[in-house]
Amino acid sequence: MRTLGRIIGIGAVAVAALTLTACGSDDDKSSDSSAAQATFGKVPAKATGAECTADDIEVVGGFGTAPKITIPDTCAPPTKLVVKDLVAGSGPGAAAGDPLSMNYSLITWSDKQKLDSSFDRGKPFTLTLGSGQVIKGWDQGLVGVQQGARRLLIVPPSLGYGQGGNGIKPNETLVFVTDAVKIGK
Incomplete structure (x- = not known):
């Protein structure tokens, strides 16, 4: 009662x-x-059931500058990898086995906070594409990226950290804005 x-x-x-x-x-x-x-x-909008697209994510700033990333509250996180070039690059596209030098900012979907940024450290991150050095969302999402490109990656948990780790909550969708500083040797 x-x-x-x-x-x-x-x-x-x-x-x-x-x-x-x-x-x-x-x-x-x-x-x-x-x-x-x-x-x-002003009641915060809840995610409707429709999944967000790359066009729903607001990214401010150009290649070489730390981006400001805004994730809306009006749609649900995508369940599949979303890839969109925000700034075109030039030259050959990256393929498995290519060394890459990338700058990036990472925003977590659930709390819409920046978790990590190589821009803030002032040093690009290096990797060999397709070698398993990074999450599957990067190994798949950076295929074809050209030097000088700024690329948005929305990575579902199945291609990210799944059950969590490295400061990321379980089942977290990750939003990266990446700049391809150098492709190849």
């Missing part, structure tokens, strides 16, 4: 909050209306 009373009480508070928001004045100068809307009218 006590729990039911709390649920009803919480429901009454929610109804009152919605009523306050709906009753605000249309006058933009009304501080009461603004306060009610700031407190109650």
Whole structure:
């Protein structure tokens, strides 16, 4: 009985909050209306069921500069690897066995926070493509990248860290913006 009373009480508070928001004045100068809307009218959007695409991710900044990456709350994380060149490169595309020198920023989907960035360290990350030195999302997502390209990778857990590790939560979707500093020897 006590729990039911709390649920009803919480429901009454929610109804009152919605009523306050709906009753605000249309006058933009009304501080009461603004306060009610700031407190109650801005409910974070929940992911709808539709998966995000590369075009839903906002990336600000050009090749060679640390990107600002914004992940929306309005769609779900993709379940398959998403690859999109944001800045075109030139020369031959990278293939398995090629040495790469990459700059990157990593944002975790669940908390939309930067977890790692070679831009911040001031030193590109080196790897041999396809050799298993990195997560599968990189080994697959960087195939064909050209020197000078900025590429967005949205990596599902199955191609990332799966059950977690290296500071990443289990079942985390990873968003990378990568710059191909050098392809080949």
